[in-house]
Amino acid sequence: MIEVALRHRFGTGGFALNAAFSVPATGVTALFGASGCGKSTVIAAIAGLLRPREGRVAIGERLLLDTASRICLPPEARRCGVVFQDARLFPHMSVATNLRYGLRRAPTGEQGPGFGEVVELLGLAPLLDRRPGALSGGERQRVALGRALLARPRLLLMDEPLAALDAPRRAEVLPFLARLCGAARLPILYVTHALDEVDALADHLVLMEAGRVVAHGAVEEISARTDLPLLSARRDAGVLLPCTVEHVTEGVAVLGFAGGTLRTAAHVGPPGTRLRMRLRARDVAVATEEPRGLSTSNILPVTLAAILDAPEPAEAFLRLAAGPSLLLARVTRESAQRLALREGMPLWALVKAVTIDHRGGPPA
Template sequence: MSLAVSLKHAFAGFTLDASFDAPNGITVLYGRSGSGKTTIVNALAGLLHPNQGHISIGTQTLFDSQTGQHLPASKRRIGYIFQEGRLFPHLSVRQNLKYGQWFAPKSAPKSDFDQIVEMLGIAALLDRRPARLSGGEKQRVAIGRALLSSPQMILADEPLAALDDARKEEIMPYFERLRDALGIPILYVSHAGTEVARLATTIVVLQDGRVVRQGPAGEVLSDPDVTPLGATAAGVMVQARVTAQHNDGLTEVLTGGLPLLVPAAAYSVGSTLRLRIEAQDVMLATEKPNAISALNILPATVATLRLGDGPGALVQIKAGENLLLARITRRSVEALNLQVGTPVYAVLKAVSIPRGAIGDQHPTL
C-alpha cells in the first residue's frame, strides 16, 4: 500500500506546494521548523481542508479538490501518534488501548491486543493510569492505541521531541519494529538527524513549503546538496553487518565492503545494522596516518565538493561501496588540493558513533 500526496494551500505569508509518494515503511518529512511538515500531516489526518490537491492511500481517495471529495477525519483509518502521547488521564492503560480498538471499523482486520501489548512491552502497565507512567511508557501506550485502531496509515508528528535522550533510545526500537513489520505507510515528522538515519526508509525534504528532494534514505542523506538543517547537521546512514564482538567494548562491522569499529552494540554476529555517521566527525588525509588514536582509517575517493558561503566545505567521498560526507574548512580543501577524484583516507574515531546512532536494519529492506 502506498500513500500519494499532492497539496497546495496558502496561509498568510506561507504557501505549501508539495507532492510526494510514501511507500510502506517509514517516510520521514524532514526540514526546518516552518517548512510545512505539520501542515501536510494535518491535511492527511483530515484536520485541514487544502485549497487544492489530491490524497490517496492505495485505491482509496481521502481528498480530491477536483471532485470535491473530502473524507472526514473519523473515516480515514489513520493512527495518529502525537508528541506528548495525549492519553486520557482518567482511563487506565488498558482502557486507553481499548479506546483505540473501539474506533477500528467493523470491516477492518482486527489487531491482536495481546500481541501488540507484548511487542511494546506494556503488559505490566495495563492497570496504571497515565500519571504513573514515564514519558517513554506513555509513548509506547500511544503507539499501541494507534495500532489497535487498525489503521491503514500511521502519522507520527515528532513523537520523540518531548523526550530526553534516554527515553528516545527506549522508544526508537519500537518504531524500527513497526517499520519492518506493519506493511503500511508510516509518515514520520522529524528534524533530528539521528532519528532520520535510524528510522527512515524514504525521506522527503521540505524547504519553505516545497519538496526539494525525495527518495531512499541512504541516497538523500549522502547528497551534499541536501542539508535543510545546515551543514552542521549533515550526516549519512549506512548499512552494516556485525562481524565480531571484541572484549574491549568495541563491535566490528562490515559496511560497504570495509571494516569499521563502533562502540559495543548488543547485536549478534551476522546481524544487520544502520549507522549514522555525521559529517563533522569525518577527517580527511591524503596520506595514510600512522600512530594515531582514531581506529577507523578508510581508503576513499573524493566524489563531489560543495564549498559553503563561509569558511566551511562539505566533501562527499566514496569509501568502498558507501558514500560518506566530511565537513571540513575551505582552507583544508585548498591545503590538501582536493578535487573530484582525489584519493584520500577518511579518519573516524570509533567513539564518534554513539550507541543512539546505531539501529536495527531488517535484512530485507
C-alpha cells in the same frame, strides 16, 4: 505509492502551504524540517482534520482527497491512525482499557497485530492496570502508539510524538518506536525536526522548508546531498550507511558495509544484527599517505570523487568513494589546497567517530 499534493493558505497573508511529494507506500517516511515549515499541516490534511483549498491525497488506488473531483472522505473513513505530541489518552481509563478502545475502533475482519502482540512489542505489560496520570511521558506515548496500532489503520501518522519528552524519556521511547515501525507492516508518515529520529526510523525522507517540499527520496540518498542547506549546514551533516555486525571482540564491534569495515565501542547487538550508522562529515579526515602509529582504528582506502561547496565559504565537502559506498568529509579549503586534492586522487579516510542508530533487524 502515497501521493500528496496540497495548497492552502491560512487567512489573508497568512502561512501558505504548497507541498507535493510521492513516496512508496511501505516503511517509514519522515517529514523533516524546522518548526513552522508546514509538516503538521500536511499530516492534518492527510488525516482529514484540515480541508485544504486545493489538494489530492491517494494511497495506492484509494483516494482520500481530490478537491478537483470533489472527493473528501471524512476522517473516520480515511483509516488513518494518528499519534500526536501529547498522548491524548482517556484519563479515567486504565492502560488496558485505552488500548482496547483502539481495538474496538478496528473494522470487523481487518487484519493486524493483536492486543498481546502490541503489549509485548511496546513493553506495556507492567502498565496495564495503571491510569495515564500514573505514567511517565514516555510511557503515555507508548500507550498512545499501541492504541493507534490496534485500530488497524491503513496509514499511521505520527506528529512529532517525542517532541514533548525530555532527553531520557526520548531515549527510552525511541527503541520501542523503532521496533513498532519494523513490525507494523503498514506505511508510516513520521513528522520530526530531530535528525537522530530520522536516522533511527526513516526509510524515505521528505525535506520541507517554508511550506514547500525541497527534496524527497530514499533517506540514504537525501542525507548524502550537499546541495541542501537544510542538511548540509548542520554540524552533524553526513551519510547513513547500512551495515551488519560481523563480530564483537573485547567490547569492540566490527561493522561491515558495502566498501569496508568500521569499528565501534557502541553496544550494537550480536553478530548478524543489521544497523545503520551515521558518519558525520566533521568526523572524517583524509590523508594522502597511509597513516601509521595512530590511535584511530578506522582508516579506509578511498577515492576522491568530488570537491563540493560547503555552506561556510572557508570549508568544502569531499565526496569519497569507498567501493560502492560514498562518504563525506568536511575540510577547510586551505587544507584542500595544501594537500593539492583533486578528483580521482586515492586517499585514506580517517573516521574519528561512528554513530549508531536504534534500528536493528534479524541476522543477514
